[in-house]
Amino acid sequence: MKCGCLLLGCILWHAAPAQTVDLLFAGDLMQHQAQIDAARTATGYNYDSCFTLVKPEIEKADLAVANLEVTLAGKPYKGYPQFSAPDEYLKAVKDAGFDVLVTANNHCLDGGKKGLARTISMLDSLRIPFAGTYRDAAERSRRYPLLVEQNGLRIVFLNYTYGTNGLKVSPPQVVNYIDTLQIRKDIQAARRLRPDAIIALMHWGLEYKSQPEASTRQLARWLIREGVDHIIGSHPHVVQPIEVWEDEKDRSRRHLVVYSLGNYISNMSKSGTDGGLMVRLQLTKKGETTRLSDCAYSLVWVSRPVLSGKSQYRLYPAANPPQDLTPAEQTRLHTFVGESRRLFEKYNRGIKEYVF
Template identity: 55%
Template sequence: MKHLILLVTVVFSFSCSSPSHKKETADRDTTATKRITLLFAGDFMQHQRQIDAAATDNGYDYQDCFSQVKEEVSKADVAIGNLEVTLGGEPYGGYPGFSAPDEYMYAIQNAGFDVMTLANNHCLDKGRKGLERTIHKLDSLNIPHLGTYLNIEEREKKYPLIIEKKGFRIALLNYTYATNGLRVREPNVVNYIDKNEILRDIKRAHEKNPDVIIACMHWGTEYQSVPDSTQTELANWLFAHGVNHVIGSHPHVVQPMEMRYDHINGQQHILVYSLGNYLSDMSAMKTDGGVMFKMELCKDTTLRVEKCGYSLVWTSRPKHSGEKKYKIIPAVSPRQELPSRASNRLKIFVKDSRELFATHNKGIKEYIF
């Protein structure tokens, strides 16, 4: 596993160079350039059929699920995913009350993921026990996480989350629109989308002098391929109040992404409305895959996004593949020959996604690994 330095009480400001910054080359040549690659993946889910498929005589085994993406994930300096299940212990179960076996988290970590966001609409599926056990399990594995907390004191100490690596300080924020009608009960804390609270968190983040602030937002309308007005308004508000990049999840389908450049203050802003599903048993059209989004930050005399792009991933299901296990497949370059039924579904997902992005993306292209 990649080693991270985790500091408590987080956040940062991020300035970026102009899209045309050749004139600065001479200045940067005198300063050592630092680089860091961040990778974001969408919803990590565990429906009942996934749990059943992972069952063995001695427990559960999810390693095959990530075998075709592990190399790409592990290459990133920091890989971040949305854990949209609890690790609530037995009895395990899928929708509507997710509780995944601990082996699921072991496989996620082994695949190269470093940080988990927890503020989502399923974080209270197993009540206080589920929320607290999830936190304790991640702590036992030394996996930084954010979005839910044992109590307010823990939140004050550990949030915003700062990841320090390769000479960068990355500040992470995480909020959810709701928790499926379930109420968080004291002393536990869930980060809900509340502008007053977010403003306080952004201020605390800036006080810690991070290089960049990234907000991971659980928002939007399920199964809708274009962002709703709430998402667009909130994204604009976050950028206006000091967040540098916004990465979204929840709709269970991919949504467009943008690279913005603010000519007034010289800042770049990446906006990904929805990463889609990373691993799930959802099989309706457009819900059976997602993207991994990758950005490379560079720092010398300026701090900027040097590269960014998305790569399509698709979940191969036993129903279509004839195999026992679920697998995340690089959608454009599968590492195995798929049966026609699976191959046809994959091609539909790629076609739909590319058509959406060709119409709506701004400045962000596909990369193939």
């Protein structure tokens, strides 16, 4: 469902034919041990039912992007604190409709040197473009910044993490850490690719906090001033406010800033961690000018077997769930939706919720 541009008071161009691309961003794709156990079958692992109710919405987007917060390090498969997900999980993520994944997060070194390299090999084997981690500097130079062309628009994706849980990257491998000197160089390199938009996906902030800290806000301002057009954040495992900023120099330009998408699918049950966001961002290009023409968010919620009595984890549209929820599911879902909406009603700027 596409939201109307009245949400932003956006400017419409009438002269030339427009080119439009619809992007969708989802939060943390996790695999805790209980999820791995629930997906186990006699012949392997099956995650198909996890995404059934959200797959049509993911597939609507021209480009769907998410944070892959696990490694594909191979057996033994394990969950927290050092994730190694079954290969079938990545296949299910692709089958659900995700087109681009980002890998620079605090769990990207969980599988060590082998895990980082094998994750890249698995992404390549499924032809999933990615950004954030690399086997060496030469590979990073070839593949980063990540440029994706869609519907006549050139979109550059940048991706950085605040850290890797104290684990150190093994040379010659590269992890994109938040380093403003390097980020400035990367933004300059991105500009040389002649993009219509630069989107930074930042793994930042404090876990379980419903508001971004001052340093996160400062970094967001710096990124926009340096030339990033839109910012999508992850890591806190709970949703945080969303803002649409007016450009300081050009009032016709708008910047979408999502501080935290929250979890997408996980086994986390602490208050606020059992759901997250899907954020839609529409870019429209006329002539040489590209603008944010639409944006909206939708809440998603994860039902766990302990609540549903079913064998598998399932992602639900939180505002339009199935009718057969158990009382336990209804209670948890309503709590998540109520808390999220109260937060957004107070702090969001320039964006509305949509229901699918």
